[in-house]
Amino acid sequence: MIRAIVTDIEGTTSDIRFVHNVLFPYARERLAAFVSAQQYAEPVNTILDNLREEIAQPQASTHDLIATLFAFMDEDRKSTALKALQGIIWQDGYVNGDFTGHLYPDVLPALEKWKSQGIDLYVYSSGSVAAQKLLFGYSDEGDITHLFSGYFDTHIGAKRDVQSYQTIAAQIGAAPSQILFLSDIHQELDAAEQAGFRTLQLIRGDEDGASHHHQVHQFDDINPEQIPS
Ligand SMILES: CSCCC(=O)C(=O)COP(=O)(O)O
Ligand SMILES: [Mg+2]
Numbered sequence: 344m345i346r347a348i349v350t351d352i353e354g355t356t357s358d359i360r361f362v363h364n365v366l367f368p369y370a371r372e373r374l375a376a377f378v379s380a381q382q383y384a385e386p387v388n389t390i391l392d393n394l395r396e397e398i399a400q401p402q403a404s405t406h407d408l409i410a411t412l413f414a415f416m417d418e419d420r421k422s423t424a425l426k427a428l429q430g431i432i433w434q435d436g437y438v439n440g441d442f443t444g445h446l447y448p449d450v451l452p453a454l455e456k457w458k459s460q461g462i463d464l465y466v467y468s469s470g471s472v473a474a475q476k477l478l479f480g481y482s483d484e485g486d487i488t489h490l491f492s493g494y495f496d497t498h499i500g501a502k503r504d505v506q507s508y509q510t511i512a513a514q515i516g517a518a519p520s521q522i523l524f525l526s527d528i529h530q531e532l533d534a535a536e537q538a539g540f541r542t543l544q545l546i547r548g549d550e551d552g553a554s555h556h557h558q559v560h561q562f563d564d565i566n567p568e569q570i571p572s
Contacts, residue, residue, distance in 0.1 A: 344521060344568075345462060345521060345522070345523045345541065345567040345568070345570065346462065346463065346517045346521040346522065347462060347463040347464070347465060347492075347515050347517050347521065347522045347523070348457055348462055348463075348464055348465070348522070348523045348524075348525065348567065349465040349466070349467050349495070349511060349515075349522060349523070349524045349525070349535075349540075350464070350465070350466055350467070350524075350525045350526075351466075351467060351468060351502075351524075351525060351526035351527065351528070351531065351545075352466065352468040352470060352475065352478065353468065353469075353470075353527075354526075354527030354528070354545065354547055354548075355525055355526055355527050355545045355547070356446055356447065356450045357444065357445040357446060357447065357450075357478065358445045358447065358547070359527075359547070359548070361442075361444075361445035365442050365445075366429070366433060366436075366442075367416065367429075369432070369433060369436050369441070369442070370416075370428070370429040370432045370433060371413075371416055373432050374409070374412060374413075374416075374428065374429075374432065375409050375413075377428070377431075377432055378391070378405065378408070378409055378412070378428065379405065379409070382405045386427070386431070387428070387431075390424050390427045390428055391405065391408055391424070393423065393424045393427075394408055394411065394412070394422070394424035394425075395408070397422060397423070397424055398411060412424075412425055412428065421469040421497055421501065421502070423471075423496070423497045423498060426469060426470055426471045426474065426496065426497060427471050427473075429470070429471070429474060430470065430471035430472075430473040430474030430477065431473070433474055433477055434473075434477060437477045437478075437480070437481035438481075443481050443482060443483050444477065444478030444479060444480075444481055444482040444483065445478075445482075445483060446482050446483045446484055446487075447547070447561065447562070449561040449562045449563045450562050451484045451487060452562075452563075453562035453563060453565065454487070454490050454562075455490065457567060458490050460567070462567055463492040463515070463517075464490055464491050464492060465491060465492055465493045465494065465495065465511070465515065466479070466491055466493075466494045466495065467494075467495040467496075467499075467502065467507075467511060467524070468494075468495075468496060469496065469497055469502060470496065471496050472494040472495070472496045472498075475494045475496065476488055476494065479491065492515075493514070493515070495507075495511055495514075499511060499514075502526075502528070502531045502534070503530045503531055503533075503534050504534055505534045505537045505538050506538075507534065507538075508524070508534060508535045508537075508538035508539075508540055509538045512538065512539070512540070518539070519538050519539030519540050520539050520540075520541065522540050522541065523540065523541045523542070523543065523567060523570060524540045524541070524542050524543075525542075525543050525545060525562075525565075526542075526544065526545065527544065527545045527546070527547060527551075529544060529551055529553060529554035529555075529556055532544055532554070532556045533556075536556070541570045541572075542556045542557075543556065543557055543558070543559055543565060543570065544556040544557065544558045544559070545558075545559060545560070545561075545562075546558045546559070546560055547560070547561075557570070557571045
């Protein structure tokens, strides 16, 4: 029996093009000025120290760190420090109504149905927990954060590491076999499966021939009582 569903965001609940064509450019255009202005204020001061630790350069200047952050954005590095900064910058965009968090139309009805069936819902994304709450708090369908029992980001570990899913299961308080993980990326599903999770792969665009996970095209196709093995 499935007791909890953990869902990825980009490519799963939300269009990858929203993240890459709207969110990422919004942060990119503002990042240098934002970091320069806020470098001595919290939480940016601590985030920059965390970034120095992440790159093992304790003496790196703010100028150097900004260059590093741009390199990370170029390679879509899932750096916890970059994700924290992006999340703070996106807040203005959501609050000012520059954009709303994209949701595929099949997502909200399915989440509501699963929740009404007594299944607890969680999010696991490389985007910071603050960024996750913004996307679902200012979504196309309004504030849907009440549906979620918890949020996980890279503070718990990387999405392709088995240990991350073991820690998530412990924090949820359910056996891994009672948790279903939804993602578009088969390497993330591989790690979750190795931790004992049930898995389903969302195919929102291109097929993934390298995956052995059961695939669905939308949330309507998912019945938590009948997850194929
Ligand atoms: C919280 S929305 C922004 C998502 C993000 O920054 C990202 O890198 C995508 O990560 P995901 O793990 O959802 O694929
Ligand atoms: Mg994804």
